[in-house]
Amino acid sequence: MALLEVSDLHVEFAVQGGSVQAVRGASFSVNEGETLAIVGESGCGKTVSVQSVMGLIQTPPGRITRGTAKLRGQDILGGVAAGGREIRGTDIAMIFQDPMSSLNPTMTVGAQIAEPLIVHRGYSHRQAMRRAQELLEMTLIPDAASRINEYPFEFSGGMLQRSMIAMAIACEPSVLIADEPTTALDVTIQSQILDLMVDLQRTNNMAIVLITHDLGVVARMANDVAVMYAGEVVERGTVDDIFYRSAHPYTLGLKSAMPTNRQGAVQKLTPIEGAPPDLFDPPPGCGYYTRCPYAMEVCEATPPIVFDVDRAHQSRCWLHHKDCLQQVTQIYRP
Amino acid sequence: MNKPLIDIRNLSKHFDRGRHKIHAVDDVSLSIEAGEIVGLVGESGSGKSTLGRTLLGLDRKTAGEIFYKGSKLPAVYRAKDFRRYARSMQMIFQDPYSSLNPRMTAGEIIGEALRLHSDLSKANIANRTEEWLVKVGLNIDHLGRYPHEFSGGQRQRIGIARALILEPDFVVCDEPISALDVSVQAQIVDLLGELKRSLGLTLLFIAHDLSMVRYVSDRMAVMYLGSLVEIGRSDRVFFDPKHPYTELLIGSNPEPDPSRERSRQKMHSIGEIPSQLDIPAGCRFANRCPHAMAVCHDVNPALRMVSHEDDERLVACHLYE
Incomplete structure (x- = not known):
């Protein structure tokens, strides 16, 4: 059993004339002594997800509408009533970006x-x-x-x-949530802080949930990765699954949009065109539909379900549907 | 060898803070050839933005000389100097949120330079504005919108159109992508590359993202505490850094590749960056340098050529003397 397991989390914020669906189905988990990286762009819901776990969502306007967050099997989403106050700050602690x-x-x-x-x-x-x-x-x-x-x-x-x-x-927490802990720091200082986190993790056998938008930091720190887009976890897996066997078109897009440094290799960056959807009025189908180079008819109106790509590797994309093997083969075994 | 488009000689910029002086830029020399992209990297407070601003006369230099196409730029910019050089040199700013006037529409922002610096008719200005809006990937519907109605990437596109509408030769890009998301960064870098090719621009690309600088620029200049410590071809500097600071900087840069990260050697990054108010007497990096020798604490090393071939690497370090 995972130490911290978040399932099907939904969070919305009331705004004038409706609500913003900031998190629309986030599931992730982290084991003792391991690091989970939650990666995604600004506005994808990664910070709101962990703030919900920490009970830091201001209600109203925020509201957790569905989902659970279990620490050693006990749901801690219910706030003070569920014993959250004793857990937060002691068993789960958080550090912030700035x-x-x-x-x-x-x-x-x-x-x-x-x-x-x-x-x-x-x-x-x-x-x-x-x-x-x-x-x-x-x-x-x-x-x-x-x-x-x-x-x-x-x-x-x-x-x-x-x-x-x-x-x-x-208070020697068993879970440390780090929300962009090095984004405001210079790269040499970032390196020192990341090394420090790894050393402390080894000493205390602490689990780390690391939120970042930097795939380099993910590659350096993570055992497992959850990729978030438009309020959803679109792909989950081990760090090698995510980098070497990427299954979701968004993950592939992110990878080809950032430079890697291989000596002698000539790289051409491919930007992801367009912008993420407005979560005030989320699209009926897949959130990535308008930007996805592999989009199909079904993606427009039917939200994709989560498919198992491998034992510990999941992707929320219709391309993995059994009727779709043709495309999957084309894309993933070039 | 071609005559450089921009030639900076011994440029310094100090800011007075009461009794203290902040040495933001100290005795920097750098020449930039026409058509090349020079990436300027360094950590916050290294003086890279001040160098860019001083270069364009936005900050008044304390000492040194800057030549543009062989002619010396004024020590102090007056209104007529700005008018004269605005057509040749422009700047793209880091923060697309604070560098656009919130009370002007996109069309007004982009067209303003033409109103100020050309004698085109209103109709011509409107045409050119529309043309540029499309060139940077926006569309005519966006003309009448205000900055708050745009995303960060779109705002940066407006900032680019504003800087390039006068068709300058030389553009200082001050962290143009740092505030943007990864997927949008590539869009902006692509756009800059395309415009650079079609307009024959020369760019000074200031950034702290080493991988992006390596990807974008022909040569890389590394700055630490107001001084240039290393200059050379981007790939060469990245894969074979000579200065211990460059080595630390590149060794600290996380790669989006788990197996390479697993085999990474732990960098022995020690110490803190000294304060700019209290610049050390010798080499500025000596207190953090694993190779520091006695001489390093006393004598500030000068930039000197350490390798020729196709690299022409300049390094400021006693190890190479």
Whole structure:
């Protein structure tokens, strides 16, 4: 059984004149000690999906209309009533994209790292501060003893993200959700942060759910991948399935739209034309229909179901239907 | 050798911050041949945007000289200088959200340069505007719409049409794709490549995405804390970096290929980028460099040619002296 398993999640936001269907069927899972990457473009619903799991969706306007999120078999979507408060921040923790705006500018970094320990673990202030210093040392912040008394503005971007990680792992969570943790950082600092996350994962046997739009980061970090498009998970599989045996046309499109660096190879980027659909008025059929080079008649009006491509590899695309083998062969065995 | 279209000699740009000076660009020399695309890479705060802006007179340079087709550009731009050079040199900005006037329609934004810098009739300007709208992949219906009605990619197309409608020779593209989604980035890069070929443009392409810079540009210039540390043919620099900073930068760049990532050697990336207020005396990279020697902390190395053949690599590092 997976440690965290999200099934058929639907989330919508009330807006003037209707609602935006931000997540329209997201299923993903992550095992102990492993990393799941959720990849997709802005507006595809990846952040809303994990915010729902963390209970961070403001209701109203947001509303989880369907689905479950099970941690060790127990549904945690129901909010405080379902014991969510005890789980969030302790058993599941989250770090955010922009550490500067996610930390409280009026509290010292040490006090912010100590807070979850005082709230959730009943530490005394002094114990919590001592632990905060250890955590900063673990996240490789130089001179941690004096740094715990400094304020966020005195830290660089990379150090702030390390402090966020220190705060998130304070209660030794079994799942760490990282929402674009390195997008705001420079590439050399990104590398340090990703290495740090891997080291901490090995030490604590923690599961990581990593949200990113960068396929390079996915290739580096993930065991499993869920590709999201227009509010749906369109393809799931191991990282090798997704990169070397891509099944969904959107995944193929993403791969050919970004440069890879093979010495001597001449590459021609192929952009995905058009833009994602407006989720205020989602299309009746496949969300990728208007941009898909393989679109068929059926795709326009009938939403595709999820097909098993392989044992642990699924794709939400009509091309995998048994009556469609011709096209699948053409595309996937060139 | 051809005469370069743009020749930058010992350019510096310092900003005064009270008692301190920020050395945003320090003694940079770079020449750009007509028709070439030079990619300028570096981390945030390395001075790459300031270099681009100073090049076009948007920021006043502190020292140095810039030559365009062999003639020296003014030290201080006055209104008539901007009018004169706007037809030759233009800029495409990073943020398609804040670089378009929200109170002007797409048509007004694109046509404005012609109204200011040409004596075409209104009807001619309208024609040219429509022509450019189509050239950048938008359509006539978009003429009367305001920036907020467009997606990021479409806004960047408007920014490109605005910059290119005067048919300049030289365009500084300041992170033109960083704010866009992956699938849209390729659209914009394609469009720029097409326009570059059809108009014979010369581009300075500023970006922090190394793979994209390698894909787009002929030569790559690497900037660190206001100085150029390495210049050479893009592929050569990427696959055979000479400067330890370039090596770190390229070694940190994640590849969209799991098996290559699994075999990646862990980079020993240490330390933090020093503050621009307190630039180290010697090599600026010395505090993070795995190969730092005594001399590196005292003497700032100059750019020098380290390989000829078809590369002409320039590197600023004591290891190559």
